[in-house]
Amino acid sequence: xxxxxxxxxxxxxxxxxxxxxxxxxxxxxxxxxxxxxxxxxxxxxxxxxxxxxxxxxxxxxxxxxxxxxxxxxxxxxxxxxxxxxxxxxxxxxxxxxxxxxxxxxxxxxxxxxxxxxxxxxxxxxxxxxxxxxxxxxxxxxxxxxxxxxxxxxxxxxxxxxxxxxxxxxxxxxxxxxxxxxxxxxxxxxxxxxxxxxxxxxxxxxxxxxxxxxxxxxxxxxxxxxxxxxxxxxxxxxxxxxxxxxxxxxxxxxxxxxxxxxxxxxxxxxxxxxxxxxxxxxxxxxxxxxxxxxxxxxxxxxxxxxxxxxxxxxxxxxxxxxxxxxxxxxxxxxxxxxxxxxxxxxxxxxxxxxxxxxxxxxxxxxxxxxxxxxxxxxxxxxxxxxxxxxxxxxxxxxxxxxxxxxxxxxxxxxxxxxxxx
Amino acid sequence: xxxxxxxxxxxxxxxxxxxxxxxxxxxxxxxxxxxxxxxxxxxxxxxxxxxxxxxxxxxxxxxxxxxxxxxxxxxxxxxxxxxxxxxxxxxxxxxxxxxxxxxxxxxxxxxxxxxxxxxxxxxxxxxxxxxxxxxxxxxxxxxxxxxxxxxxxxxxxxxxxxxxxxxxxxxxxxxxxxxxxxxxxxxxxxxxxxxxxxxxxxxxxxxxxxxxxxxxxxxxxxxxxxxxxxxxxxxxxxxxxxxxxxxxxxxxxxxxxxxxxxxxxxxxxxxxxxxxxxxxxxxxxxxxxxxxxxxxxxxxxxxxxxxxxxxxxxxxxxxxxxxxxxxxxxxxxxxxxxxxxxxxxxxxxxxxxxxxxxxxxxxxxxxxxxxxxxxxxxxxxxxxxxxxxxxxxxxxxxxxxxxxxxxxxxxxxxxxxxxx
Numbered sequence: 001x002x003x004x005x006x007x008x009x010x011x012x013x014x015x016x017x018x019x020x021x022x023x024x025x026x027x028x029x030x031x032x033x034x035x036x037x038x039x040x041x042x043x044x045x046x047x048x049x050x051x052x053x054x055x056x057x058x059x060x061x062x063x064x065x066x067x068x069x070x071x072x073x074x075x076x077x078x079x080x081x082x083x084x085x086x087x088x089x090x091x092x093x094x095x096x097x098x099x100x101x102x103x104x105x106x107x108x109x110x111x112x113x114x115x116x117x118x119x120x121x122x123x124x125x126x127x128x129x130x131x132x133x134x135x136x137x138x139x140x141x142x143x144x145x146x147x148x149x150x151x152x153x154x155x156x157x158x159x160x161x162x163x164x165x166x167x168x169x170x171x172x173x174x175x176x177x178x179x180x181x182x183x184x185x186x187x188x189x190x191x192x193x194x195x196x197x198x199x200x201x202x203x204x205x206x207x208x209x210x211x212x213x214x215x216x217x218x219x220x221x222x223x224x225x226x227x228x229x230x231x232x233x234x235x236x237x238x239x240x241x242x243x244x245x246x247x248x249x250x251x252x253x254x255x256x257x258x259x260x261x262x263x264x265x266x267x268x269x270x271x272x273x274x275x276x277x278x279x280x281x282x283x284x285x286x287x288x289x290x291x292x293x294x295x296x297x298x299x300x301x302x303x304x305x306x307x308x309x310x311x312x313x314x315x316x317x318x319x320x321x322x323x324x325x326x327x328x329x330x331x332x333x334x335x336x337x338x339x340x341x342x343x344x345x346x347x348x349x350x351x352x353x354x355x356x357x358x359x360x361x362x363x364x365x366x367x368x369x370x371x372x373x374x375x376x377x378x379x380x381x382x383x384x385x386x387x388x389x390x391x392x393x394x395x396x397x398x399x400x401x402x403x404x405x406x407x408x409x410x411x412x413x414x415x416x417x418x419x420x
Numbered sequence: 421x422x423x424x425x426x427x428x429x430x431x432x433x434x435x436x437x438x439x440x441x442x443x444x445x446x447x448x449x450x451x452x453x454x455x456x457x458x459x460x461x462x463x464x465x466x467x468x469x470x471x472x473x474x475x476x477x478x479x480x481x482x483x484x485x486x487x488x489x490x491x492x493x494x495x496x497x498x499x500x501x502x503x504x505x506x507x508x509x510x511x512x513x514x515x516x517x518x519x520x521x522x523x524x525x526x527x528x529x530x531x532x533x534x535x536x537x538x539x540x541x542x543x544x545x546x547x548x549x550x551x552x553x554x555x556x557x558x559x560x561x562x563x564x565x566x567x568x569x570x571x572x573x574x575x576x577x578x579x580x581x582x583x584x585x586x587x588x589x590x591x592x593x594x595x596x597x598x599x600x601x602x603x604x605x606x607x608x609x610x611x612x613x614x615x616x617x618x619x620x621x622x623x624x625x626x627x628x629x630x631x632x633x634x635x636x637x638x639x640x641x642x643x644x645x646x647x648x649x650x651x652x653x654x655x656x657x658x659x660x661x662x663x664x665x666x667x668x669x670x671x672x673x674x675x676x677x678x679x680x681x682x683x684x685x686x687x688x689x690x691x692x693x694x695x696x697x698x699x700x701x702x703x704x705x706x707x708x709x710x711x712x713x714x715x716x717x718x719x720x721x722x723x724x725x726x727x728x729x730x731x732x733x734x735x736x737x738x739x740x741x742x743x744x745x746x747x748x749x750x751x752x753x754x755x756x757x758x759x760x761x762x763x764x765x766x767x768x769x770x771x772x773x774x775x776x777x778x779x780x781x782x783x784x785x786x787x788x789x790x791x792x793x794x795x796x797x798x799x800x801x802x803x804x805x806x807x808x809x810x811x812x813x814x815x816x817x818x819x820x821x822x823x824x825x826x827x828x829x830x831x832x833x834x835x836x837x838x839x840x
Contacts (some may be wrong), residue, residue: 016459018449019635021441025464029438039436041471042464044445051461058478215439278733282724285713286706289727293705296781296814304702304733307709309724313698313767317726317737347733361716394716 004064004175006032007148008042009055011070011080012155016046024069024160031169034183034211034226035176047077049086056087060146065172067164070155072138074121081141084152085125088145095130098122098139105137128152131167135159140167178228182235184243186223188253189262189403190418193221196250203245210242219400220262223250252418255410263291266406269413270301275350277409279305280318280343282330282356283373288402303349308339318342331356331368333385336376340385344378351412352378353405357388359397373401377408384408424484424595426452427568428462429475431490431500432575436466444489444580451589454603454631454646455596467497469506476507480566485595487588490575492558494541501561504572505545508565515550518542518559525557548572551587555579560587598648602655604663606643608673609682609823610838613641616670623665630662639820640682643670672838675830683711686826689833690721695770697829699725700738700763702750702776703793708822723769728759738762749788751776753805756794760805764798771832772798773825777808779817793821797828804832 008028014020025042032039043059045051052071059066071080085092099122106114121137124130128141131151136159143150151168153160173181188196193214200223204212213224225242229235247254256265270277279288285307292302306317311330314320320338328334336354344352357373364370371392376385386408390400411417428445435442445462452459463479465471472491479486491500505512519542526534541557544550548561551571556579563570571588573580593601608616613634620643624632633644645662649655667674676685690697699708705727712722728734731745740758748754756774764772777793784790791812796805806828810820831837 013458015445016449016462017453017633018446018451021443021446023441025435026438026441029436031438033437038433038466040466041475042436042462044459044462044464046458046460055461213437276730279727281706285718285722286701286709286725286727289706289729290710293727293729294815298705299729302705302729304727304729304737305706306726306737307699307706307713307724309709309713309719309722310696313724316768317724317766346737348736395714 003036003038004172005040005062006037006172007059007063007066008039009059009066009068010042010044010155011047011052011068012044013046013077015044015070023157024155027157027161028067028164030215031164032172034213034224035169035173035178035181035228036211037172037176047071047079049079049083052080052083053087056084056145056150060087060148060150063148065151065175066148067151067153067168069153069160072140072152072154074118074138078138080152081124084128084143084145084150088125088127088143090126092123093126094119095122095124095139098124098130098132101132102137131163133159134162134166142171173228176228178230180229180232180235182227182232182239184225184239185258186225186243186246186250186254187256187260187262188221188223188250189219189255190407191221191250191253196221196223196253199249200246203242203249207238207242207245209238218396219403252416261291261295262403262406263288264295264298266409266413267292267295267298267301270350273413276301276303277351277353278303278343278347278349279405280339280352280354281305281307282309282314282339283359284355284357284398284401285309287398288353288355288405291402291406303347305352306339306343306346314339318346329368331358331372331374333374333376333387336374337378337383337385340376340378340383350379351409353409354378355401355405357390357397357401359394359401361394371397373397373404375401375405375408377405377412379412384412423456423458424592425460425482426457426592427479427483427486428459429479429486429488430462430464430575431467431472431475431488432464433466433497435464435490443577444575447577447581448487448584450635451584452592454633454644455589455593455601455648456631457592457596467491467499469499469503472500472503473507476503476565476570480507480568480570483568485571485592486568487571487573487584489573489580492560492572492574494538494558498558500572501544504548504563504565504570508545508547508563510546512543513546514539515542515544515559518544518550518552521552522557551583553579554582554586562591593648596648598650600649600652600655602647602649602652602659604645604659605678606645606663606666606670606674607676607680607682608641608643608670609639609675610827611641611670611673616641616643616673619669620666623662623669627658627662627665629658638816639823672836681711681715682823682826683708684715684718686829686833687712687715687718687721690770693770693833696721696723697771697773698723698763698767698769699825700759700772700774701725701727702729702734702759703779704775704777704818704821705729707818708773708775708825711822711826723767725772726759726763726766734759738766751778751788751792751794753794753796753807756796757798757803757805760796760798760803770799771829773829774798775821775825777810777817777821779814779821781814791817793817793824795821795825795828797825797832799832804828 128143131140227239308314339354354376360370548563551560647659734740759774774796780790
């Protein structure tokens, strides 16, 4: 069968004025692509009836499916439901089931009766099928306009995302001829997107039953595997077979799957070993600590650290000898090692990571250009160090430095690590 | 005169697949809005000739101006220039001036002659006016299709943004009847958007010659003032008058203007006084240090700090007495004060800021729910502290905590500070 033609419409003056960025397009595009359903067009219009109606009629004459986000709330600039009714040439009706739901929802939260104008939230076009909304009072609904089946959703990202996942994607999945989807995201570090592609290309060619997708989340690269099938057992078996082959091909780059962060993956491993980590950071200015502690529960492995941006603080807080800094410079192997050892001695943690480098844009010299970084790791059995050179702007150099330090720790924990 | 109807078109498979988020729409929307030119519609299509051509023809029959981003590069999926020529029913031509520019650009960088297929980058529709590209090899151009004047731009954000600012906006500005624009962004902290609106509403009503815009950059709120006029002196005088009134109305909330960050504003003030700062962070895990050091040149004021996530590190690195933690808890006024004093004593800086709190999602208790934070500041003349309660998710609580600490320092530096 030919893939159905899917479009997306976003409404809202705040997007057209640039007050907010539309993130709903990327969300649904990322969810549709693995189903083999590429978005064909996205249309963004403001809160004007004629523009919304125009977009609905044009798309209705062209697409098989369309998702619409925004304009379903209770305020005067929420016009989408009324425009949908006009485009479908049907009147509005008050949905009894949703109205009861609204009254129960209200009663569970407040003692006074629900104001009459809140009942408006149960108004939908007469021929609409109410889909609901697990997190809010404006119901999503499906409605046919022209040749196209539209799904109307609230624009609030939290409500929108859940409705897409739970109520819209299963319907679109059916349209592809499959009924079950299983997905895995394999997260890699230390490999470029083109090398990743190359490493798995023969596996992809041998398994047309699984779709491969790539996504860059600097400095990581992710591979997504999607198995579509008529039943769960087939989808799971297909996915498991291909995943095992990919895991083998990506060994040394693959650090985790399905949303764990790089720092979290390292941290969880430390926690399992009953070990802890502390950081001594110069050019990264707290970024490594921030990555290590941004996950809930990180207090199990992350003790914290020292941000010794100035040379004086390197000396005072970490005991880095002043003559070491004078002799080799703050960005040097001896200073990185002394920072790591000083941090570990002062914190009493199992491990300590140190970063000292030149993140730019100024501060570079011919011998130590912007991007020069020294990394060090101190542990029970001594310390190790590594020099690195990173390209990019200040933020990119800082991020790569933090990743490089975590990678040094992963190696010490026994991971095989490849360089691409 | 009626405002011209302006649209925007984005092309690119990577947007339709969700591989990248389109940021070009928000950029131009934000730039157009202060000119009184609201985007009427944005259309996003993939790299298919028929879809690009279709979008150009539809917009060409509807809009006065349209900016198009993407598809001007040298690769096989860069189809926009050819589609533009087809939509305008003109052949392509090789632009001699741009070709010479390409050859000079190539010669300045490499010794071998420019390959013939690079000449394609000088191909534009016959009736196009070449606008150029200060940062790249694909030239932007203007072309009339139907009733609409199109501006075709490369999609790479860095190139795109500069061309919008320098080559497109001045042309669109003329279309508004004005010829000069002067703009100021006043950046506020500690005030909600609605309160900000209220504070300046009478000024706005009294000065229709200046446009007011609001933008939230959590936890900050910004007010933009735009003066359009026929000549620079008038635009500048109008802007200066309104800016002075707004500065007075916003005193106590206004911390800076035109892109300085909150941390930078505080840091620059410290640098001017010859003072330095160090941080002792618990729940923020390095975020405050990261904010203070993300700006180039921050080594003049930021010494670094201590991320004492664990109680043990609070004791070891900062000398917080263990019995203080046992008696009052890690999130308490005495511990916050001891952290600040310990950090200042160990770093030798003029000031030290401390943050200890519960960022969630777990860790809250009935007495100290998630969002409870203690802030402290130590200086030459002793220490001060403040308790705060922040709402939001973990990231929002961490960010507000870091801002709260910086605000405590601003007060100590003598700023009048209002609470909204």
